[in-house]
Amino acid sequence: LPAVLLAACATLLALAAPLLAGDPDMLQDVCVADYKSLGGPLRLNGFPCKRPENVTADDFFSAALALPGNTGNPVGSAVTAANVEKLPGLNTLGVSMSRVDYAPWGVNPPHTHPRATEIIYVLEGSLDVGFVTTTGKLFARTVCKGELFAFPRGLVHYQKNNGGAPAAAISAFNSQLPGTQSLALAMFAASPPVPTDVLARALQIDGGLVEAIKSKFPPKQ
Numbered sequence: 001l002p003a004v005l006l007a008a009c010a011t012l013l014a015l016a017a018p019l020l021a022g023d024p025d026m027l028q029d030v031c032v033a034d035y036k037s038l039g040g041p042l043r044l045n046g047f048p049c050k051r052p053e054n055v056t057a058d059d060f061f062s063a064a065l066a067l068p069g070n071t072g073n074p075v076g077s078a079v080t081a082a083n084v085e086k087l088p089g090l091n092t093l094g095v096s097m098s099r100v101d102y103a104p105w106g107v108n109p110p111h112t113h114p115r116a117t118e119i120i121y122v123l124e125g126s127l128d129v130g131f132v133t134t135t136g137k138l139f140a141r142t143v144c145k146g147e148l149f150a151f152p153r154g155l156v157h158y159q160k161n162n163g164g165a166p167a168a169a170i171s172a173f174n175s176q177l178p179g180t181q182s183l184a185l186a187m188f189a190a191s192p193p194v195p196t197d198v199l200a201r202a203l204q205i206d207g208g209l210v211e212a213i214k215s216k217f218p219p220k221q
Contacts, residue, residue: 023094023115023175032059033088046176047084047091060089065099068168076106076161084176091176098171102127102161109184110158116178117153118171122146125167131157156183189217 024045032055033047050059062082069078083096090096096116100108102125120129122145130140131151142162143149151157161167187194193214200207 031092033084033091062087069101071101071103071106075109076103077108094174094176096173096176100169100171102167104164106161108159109182110156111180111182112154112156113178113180114154116173116175118151118173120149120169120171123168123170125165126162127167128160128162131155185217188214189219191219
């Protein structure tokens, strides 16, 4: 009997896992994020709701993606997010978007979204895109204006403008706050820093080269 009960519990957990993998389902029509309450003692997985009488149409509106981002940086790209931190009406809705602008030959460097799958739609230009599976296989191709490409949740992926003119794309996510972790920043700009000897051994390079790379990525405070 104990073995049967254990097997039953394992089966229930396996069936429940997909339901626990994404943002939780909403329990009311709207739950507009109440940013002001974050200063209080209450802490939630997400944001508390505004009182219904304080909700307005502006809570569901944003012009954040209307203008190009500033691509004048070393990687030649700019990501403008429209997530629950910028658009309070997205709270509990399980969706968000971003605009990505690329300078000529600009790159959105390898990164992951730990809480969401991403689908990208190219507005202008042409992108070389790809993602790497947990077995180390690269899926890559060129995506042109008007075309789509999907990046599975949590997998390392990138985009590169493959032309001499600016490019732009819109990304959609199945999370109100998908999160972004850059591989380069995670390794070389963590605070406190990842030990140099760990990175040297992992990357099979000299510790002096690790320090030289770290100098290009000041730690975030």
